[in-house]
Amino acid sequence: MTRLLILFALVVFALTAQSAPLSDHVPAGTSKPTSPIAISHRLASPPKVGQPVEVILSIGSNAEISDASLSFSADDPLAMIDPLDSIGLSTLSAGQAADVAITVLPLLDQTHYLNVTVRALIDGVEQTRSIVVPIRLPGSELRKTAGGTAGNNEERVRSFQAIETVL
Numbered sequence: 001m002t003r004l005l006i007l008f009a010l011v012v013f014a015l016t017a018q019s020a021p022l023s024d025h026v027p028a029g030t031s032k033p034t035s036p037i038a039i040s041h042r043l044a045s046p047p048k049v050g051q052p053v054e055v056i057l058s059i060g061s062n063a064e065i066s067d068a069s070l071s072f073s074a075d076d077p078l079a080m081i082d083p084l085d086s087i088g089l090s091t092l093s094a095g096q097a098a099d100v101a102i103t104v105l106p107l108l109d110q111t112h113y114l115n116v117t118v119r120a121l122i123d124g125v126e127q128t129r130s131i132v133v134p135i136r137l138p139g140s141e142l143r144k145t146a147g148g149t150a151g152n153n154e155e156r157v158r159s160f161q162a163i164e165t166v167l
Helices: 002-019 138-146
Strands: 037-043 053-061 065-074 078-082 086-089 097-106 111-122 125-136
Touching (some): 037 125, 053 065, 053 125, 065 078, 065 097, 097 111
Antiparallel strands (some): 037 053, 111 125
């Protein structure tokens, strides 16, 4: 008898779940909001160790941008050449993009990372957008494929002796 009641409840639940629209099951506002600032990047030339590389950033938005500033930081073996830390942008109209060139110097044959942050006023509200630009040198790809796969798929467990004291 109990099994019959459970089966009946499951059938009723399944029928009501199918008839309800999907929007009733998904809570509103669950997606993460993003900044209306768009940032894209490209390298002017292939990167080489000890040779300056120009990174060209395109900054834009579907709304008017004012009081924009760009700040940069690089990982340790990547040297910033020009500009050293930040620059300002003029006002950009909706749909307009500005290109900014940054010169960096890769010092080791590995993948380097350039952090870019744009802060601007859009419709009177301060908005921020950050990206990380990878600067991959040819040697970083060779090291990854020479050993097969990147990283170590084996799990290692380290165990240390514990001293237990009973009070």
